[in-house]
Amino acid sequence: MPRQPRSADDTLRTGAPAVSVHDVARRAGVSLGTVSNALNRPQVVSPDTLERVRKTIDELGYVRNESARQLRAGRSRTIGLVVLDVGNPFFIDVARGVEDAANAAGLAVILCNSDASTAKEDNYLDLLEQLRVRGVLITPVDTVGPRLEAVRQRGTPVVLLDRHARNKNQSSVWVDDVLGGELAVDHLLETGHKRIAFVGGAAKVKQVEDRLKGAQRAIRRSGKVDIEFGVHVAPSLNTVGGIAAARQLLAMRPRPTAVFCVNDLIALGVLQVALEMGLRIPHDVAIVGYDDIEYAAAVSHPLSSVRQPRRLIGQTAAKLLMDEAEAGEDHRHQQIVFKPELIIRQSTDMRGKTPRA
Numbered sequence: 001m002p003r004q005p006r007s008a009d010d011t012l013r014t015g016a017p018a019v020s021v022h023d024v025a026r027r028a029g030v031s032l033g034t035v036s037n038a039l040n041r042p043q044v045v046s047p048d049t050l051e052r053v054r055k056t057i058d059e060l061g062y063v064r065n066e067s068a069r070q071l072r073a074g075r076s077r078t079i080g081l082v083v084l085d086v087g088n089p090f091f092i093d094v095a096r097g098v099e100d101a102a103n104a105a106g107l108a109v110i111l112c113n114s115d116a117s118t119a120k121e122d123n124y125l126d127l128l129e130q131l132r133v134r135g136v137l138i139t140p141v142d143t144v145g146p147r148l149e150a151v152r153q154r155g156t157p158v159v160l161l162d163r164h165a166r167n168k169n170q171s172s173v174w175v176d177d178v179l180g181g182e183l184a185v186d187h188l189l190e191t192g193h194k195r196i197a198f199v200g201g202a203a204k205v206k207q208v209e210d211r212l213k214g215a216q217r218a219i220r221r222s223g224k225v226d227i228e229f230g231v232h233v234a235p236s237l238n239t240v241g242g243i244a245a246a247r248q249l250l251a252m253r254p255r256p257t258a259v260f261c262v263n264d265l266i267a268l269g270v271l272q273v274a275l276e277m278g279l280r281i282p283h284d285v286a287i288v289g290y291d292d293i294e295y296a297a298a299v300s301h302p303l304s305s306v307r308q309p310r311r312l313i314g315q316t317a318a319k320l321l322m323d324e325a326e327a328g329e330d331h332r333h334q335q336i337v338f339k340p341e342l343i344i345r346q347s348t349d350m351r352g353k354t355p356r357a
Helices: 021-026 032-040 047-060 064-074 089-106 117-130 147-154 177-190 206-222 239-249 264-276 308-328
Strands: 010-015 016-019 078-083 108-113 137-140 159-160 172-175 197-200 228-232 258-261 286-291 304-307 335-338 341-343
Touching: 021 032, 021 047, 032 047, 047 089, 078 089, 078 117, 078 308, 089 108, 089 264, 089 308, 108 117, 117 137, 117 147, 137 308, 147 159, 147 228, 159 308, 172 308, 172 341, 177 197, 177 206, 177 258, 177 286, 177 341, 197 206, 197 239, 197 264, 206 228, 228 239, 239 258, 239 264, 258 264, 308 335
Parallel strands: 078 108, 078 137, 137 159, 159 172, 172 335, 197 228, 197 258, 258 286, 286 304
Antiparallel strands: 010 016, 304 341
């Protein structure tokens, strides 16, 4: 008797031919429909038959091809997560929050790193669409452009992560980075600093733009006319970029007495160079970071930093995405904003001290 064709539910096992649902049906002495019901709707199969089918599946080592089943259904059990820099602990913590919510719903997460490159971002969006993910969570490199909008128009839900949606017809979860910049510079002004530097990255990154905007707003609001405020661009938004920026910044004469860094990784680079130069922290130079990653509190001179609820951001965004995927056109879009918090540590604690003039 010729062997029947393989089903799309077949799965290859290393070193052995695929075991198909046909094999299971023949061995168990039931129809293909009964095997299908045992796999997908066990409540409609009699207990004795269900036990026989399951025992046969175990004996043969059958494993269903979940990818094929999901594609037939038109949706997968995965969501895509596209972040700017997977090397930044901030995004790792956000991803853990996404994973928490996804796992609770029986979904998996595909993590993509755009490296702040629009070309890589577009490539990942193409791939995620081809995989028919249930939805996409993304921190866009730039503004929400036509490529990302096209993903939504073709029916894949998209929720902005760590970015404010300008369109009320799109959900987003973000932190008020303008307020965060204000908190950081307000603190430096209150501790007596008059020469303050901001170290950021490319202005096209919205978080950089907003944190700088908040810093500038704090200076204007202070009403002080003798404040020197300089903006410096790090070559990359990581520790290496912070080191490169600090070598120039801290060699200036007169040098700034305080540095507000757009993230903690840059702040750690600035701290490293300051200590190499023999500068006293915070007497000679005070440093404020942003994100309050785990390392901020663990270094030799614990960093003051603007804290974001990283894991909660990820959890909240994932839940919004899953809600949208389930509700479809009935979904009510939400823009959820969290408030940042300034955590003061040794790198700026000027109690009993005054900045060096």
